[in-house]
Amino acid sequence: MLGPSPISLWLVALLMLASSAWADAIVRLDPEPEWRNTESITELVEVFDIWLDQNTDFQRPKNSPTIEFVSASYVASIQGSSASSFGQTRGLFDPDSSTVYLTLPWDRKNPHDASVLLHELVHARQVARHYYCPGAQEEAAYRLQDDWLRERGLPAKVNWIAVVLESGCSRRDFHPD
Known part of the structure; x- marks a missing residue:
């Protein structure tokens, strides 16, 4: 019975090294990976609140907003006719109820999904300021x-x-007219 050839062993070793280097690059890429290690949405909100405290002058609200996971059709129903036509809404902040709605599917370990929560938390901090229209809040939230x-x-x-x-x-x- 023949064992693996030297070439196949070399390829396996190369693949292991490459995947290890790739994993190291990802770890080094994220300067603050604690957001990935959160075990609940509450912990993730706290990580984002700290980041926002350090990177903005928007004041943290006295009470964190409620977070709800909802369907896209539910978000569309609460947006009504004011909905933007620029793509699917992934999150929404309701200032009246201080609720962040996150559209399912949503995964706190996915950086793009997590960033939607960050965006909505910016809106929760913007409540204390005056804006000429609700859309005026969007640029700062998207920039952050x-x-x-x-x-x-x-x-x-x-x-x-x-x-x-x-x-x-x-x-x-x-x-x-």
């Missing part, structure tokens, strides 16, 4: 979400033209 993702070497999936237009609070319909 983008900063957090970039710290991890990840691109934000943001349509910046749409964000700037939304943040401008301008009328959408320029046609004469």
Whole structure:
């Protein structure tokens, strides 16, 4: 009975080394990986609150918002006609009930999903400030979400033209009446 050839052993060793180097690169890429090690949404909110305290001048609310996981159809029903047409809504903050709605499927270990929670926590902090329209809050929230993702070497999936237009609070319909 023949054992593995030297070439196949070499390939296995090379693959193990490459996967180990890749894993090390991912670990080094995230300067603050404690968000991945959280065991609950409450712990993740605390990690994000600390990050926001260190990276913004938005004051932390006295009470953390309630977090609810909901279907896309539920989010659409509470958004109503004010819904943006720039893609699927992954999260929503309701300032009246101080509730963050996260659209399922959502995984706190996925950095893009986690960044949606961060974005909504920014909105929870913006409640104390005056804005000319709800859309004016979006640019700051997206910029912070983008900063957090970039710290991890990840691109934000943001349509910046749409964000700037939304943040401008301008009328959408320029046609004469």
